[in-house]
Amino acid sequence: MKGQNRGGVFIGIAIALLMFVSTGVGYKFVTAVNPEVDQKFNEVAMDKLGIDLTKNRKPEVPDPDEKVVDLTDPDDKTVTDVVGDNPSSYEQVVQTQPYTYKSQSTRNYTGTTISTAGCYIYNSNGKVIDEFYEDDLYQLALSMDVDRSEAVFLDETTLYYLDADLNMTVIEENVQSAGMCYEGGFFYYTKSGGDFMRDIYIYDVEKGEATKVGETTIDNVAISPDGQTVAYFHYRAVKELCVSSIGGEPIVLKSNQRISPIAVSNTGDTVFYESMDESDGVYCYYRGKDTKISKEYAYTCFFDRDCREIFFEEPGKIKYYKAGDKSTITLFDSSYMNYTICNTSYQKPSRYYNHYIVDTDCLSDVLLIDDYSNYYALKGETPVVFPVATSDKAMYGINAAITANGPASYYTNDSILYRADYDGTNMVPTAVTVENQYVNYKTASKDLKDLWYTLYNDNHIYYKAEGQEPVPVAEGVTGILFNLQWNPLDGKCYYIKEKKLYSVGTTAGSEEAYDIDVDTFSFARGDDEVLCIEGTDNQEYILLFGRIYKYH
Numbered sequence: 001m002k003g004q005n006r007g008g009v010f011i012g013i014a015i016a017l018l019m020f021v022s023t024g025v026g027y028k029f030v031t032a033v034n035p036e037v038d039q040k041f042n043e044v045a046m047d048k049l050g051i052d053l054t055k056n057r058k059p060e061v062p063d064p065d066e067k068v069v070d071l072t073d074p075d076d077k078t079v080t081d082v083v084g085d086n087p088s089s090y091e092q093v094v095q096t097q098p099y100t101y102k103s104q105s106t107r108n109y110t111g112t113t114i115s116t117a118g119c120y121i122y123n124s125n126g127k128v129i130d131e132f133y134e135d136d137l138y139q140l141a142l143s144m145d146v147d148r149s150e151a152v153f154l155d156e157t158t159l160y161y162l163d164a165d166l167n168m169t170v171i172e173e174n175v176q177s178a179g180m181c182y183e184g185g186f187f188y189y190t191k192s193g194g195d196f197m198r199d200i201y202i203y204d205v206e207k208g209e210a211t212k213v214g215e216t217t218i219d220n221v222a223i224s225p226d227g228q229t230v231a232y233f234h235y236r237a238v239k240e241l242c243v244s245s246i247g248g249e250p251i252v253l254k255s256n257q258r259i260s261p262i263a264v265s266n267t268g269d270t271v272f273y274e275s276m277d278e279s280d281g282v283y284c285y286y287r288g289k290d291t292k293i294s295k296e297y298a299y300t301c302f303f304d305r306d307c308r309e310i311f312f313e314e315p316g317k318i319k320y321y322k323a324g325d326k327s328t329i330t331l332f333d334s335s336y337m338n339y340t341i342c343n344t345s346y347q348k349p350s351r352y353y354n355h356y357i358v359d360t361d362c363l364s365d366v367l368l369i370d371d372y373s374n375y376y377a378l379k380g381e382t383p384v385v386f387p388v389a390t391s392d393k394a395m396y397g398i399n400a401a402i403t404a405n406g407p408a409s410y411y412t413n414d415s416i417l418y419r420a421d422y423d424g425t426n427m428v429p430t431a432v433t434v435e436n437q438y439v440n441y442k443t444a445s446k447d448l449k450d451l452w453y454t455l456y457n458d459n460h461i462y463y464k465a466e467g468q469e470p471v472p473v474a475e476g477v478t479g480i481l482f483n484l485q486w487n488p489l490d491g492k493c494y495y496i497k498e499k500k501l502y503s504v505g506t507t508a509g510s511e512e513a514y515d516i517d518v519d520t521f522s523f524a525r526g527d528d529e530v531l532c533i534e535g536t537d538n539q540e541y542i543l544l545f546g547r548i549y550k551y552h
Contacts, residue, residue, distance in 0.1 A: 179221065416433055
């Protein structure tokens with residue numbers, strides 16, 4: 001009897017094993033031949049079990065104790081205490097120990113660079129493409145690498161590749177979106193397949209080959225810094241956040257939400273994204289875990305070169321977060337600030353969004369923040385706010401930057417011009433002009449190495465190189481109107497006198513007049529700064545390499 005019982009048990013186990021194997025084989029077969037059944041299996045598994053069945057049928061089972069972590073609670077760790085809504089009333093919590101600002105730039109490209117302003121594309125050799133100008137078009141859909149050595153340009157639905165010499169090559173037609181990666185050499189594009197279908201490709205510039213990495217309905221794409229990986233919103237019957245790489249299968253990270261990826265790391269294990277459904281907010285997916293870092297949208301975002309740290313502005317707050325951290329850091333209880341990336345290169349993947357990837361592993365060393373009258377830098381690996389120049393200290397007309405030696409600024413106080421430099425702990429001011437030499441207008445280069453200014457009851461424009469004494473470079477300028485303007489394209493100082501536009505360089509006798517009647521200086525919108533003026537005909541113009549182009 002005992003032997004018979006053992007045999008019955010063995011037969012029972014064998015039958016159970018056979019049923020299990022048969023079920024598995026049947027599942028493999030039916031999901032392979034019927035995509036709709038495959039999709040249904042995936043939906044039920046996600047809905048009932050919380051299991052994501054990827055295309056290679058390897059289930060990624062979430063830890064039942066790991067849920068979305070919400071870091072938007074008002075009791076989050078806050079490094080900077082702020083009082084009131086006015087940025088000038090901030091009580092800053094500043095580290096007392098010295099901090100050494102480090103050069104972050106790792107790029108060594110010294111070749112020709114590409115830029116854009118309005119409807120114009122130009123390079124550093126002075127070549128300008130003006131064929132895409134339209135009166136009602138403010139910006140071209142141009143995406144460049146961090147070195148600005150190559151770009152992709154989408155003109156309606158025709159996708160072009162541009163090299164540094166502005167040679168244009170048609171890549172594809174019927175394209176909806178495109179973006180160059182940070183490192184260059186690769187870019188993505190989405191192409192219409194008809195009936196609202198949209199596939200995504202990664203293009204290898206060196207090989208001249210496009211690889212499809214996702215299909216059907218694709219939207220809202222972010223490409224990794226090395227161009228090998230993309231994160232995107234995929235919607236069929238189920239809305240999904242997917243990550244795809246060249247040579248790999250798409251992986252679903254999140255389902256049942258309309259999602260807009262902002263940035264993705266090279267390995268795809270870190271994705272910053274916005275949810276646009278009922279659970280609006282900014283999230284960080286990091287190694288299988290979602291962390292909600294904001295309940296709002298992100299107006300402006302800055303990422304380190306690896307796309308693992310984010311500095312972002314949401315309505316009413318400015319925050320910092322590093323993937324894997326347990327809390328966000330609130331730096332300002334305010335928003336609508338201005339940001340300047342100093343002393344290093346950066347890439348803006350899309351002209352339509354204020355998202356930047358910066359050549360740095362420490363945003364403290366490169367980011368300057370201002371509200372037009374108060375300027376702040378960040379200091380420390382875990383950043384805190386450091387005031388560089390604030391108007392509530394009787395400072396006016398501030399020009400500020402983070403130089404190779406740290407924060408610095410030019411400003412006037414009681415009409416005397418000062419330069420303040422960071423000594424490791426504090427900002428130390430030094431007078432540039434003396435008492436009874438009252439500054440009227442001034443302008444400075446972005447890095448503060450060049451300064452021009454005028455004095456009341458004086459007939460000259462003075463130029464001061466960093467570390468040098470001021471020298472007069474132009475005279476007969478008592479009729480100057482509307483300040484002085486530095487032009488980053490040619491490094492000269494521009495001014496308007498008696499309705500005419502003039503420029504002056506760094507030496508006496510370098511004045512130049514331009515054949516245009518001008519009312520005032522204006523502002524060119526976009527990231528590539530150029531000199532913009534408003535003519536007496538109420539038309540805006542920009543100056544490119546000494547030539548005047550209609551702006552808007």
